[in-house]
Amino acid sequence: MIDDELKAILACPACKGDLLFEETRIICPACRKAYPIRDGIPVMLIAEAADWSPSPPGPAGGPGAG
Numbered sequence: 001m002i003d004d005e006l007k008a009i010l011a012c013p014a015c016k017g018d019l020l021f022e023e024t025r026i027i028c029p030a031c032r033k034a035y036p037i038r039d040g041i042p043v044m045l046i047a048e049a050a051d052w053s054p055s056p057p058g059p060a061g062g063p064g065a066g
């Protein structure tokens, strides 16, 4: 678990944007990158980030496609 204070000061190293905190990784939705958390320490390095994709918005064929 990451401290709230730490969450407050962390930002994506690429875009300085807001992050999504999970138990084992930190996600930047803007960059679609997932930064690992090792031994409880966030590894905020672009070189260490893994590709990440947002969950599908719902059933296919909805409005707004295209």
Ligand SMILES: [Zn+2]
Residues within 6 Å of the ligand: 012, 013, 014, 015, 016, 017, 028, 029, 030, 031, 032
């Ligand atoms: Zn970012």
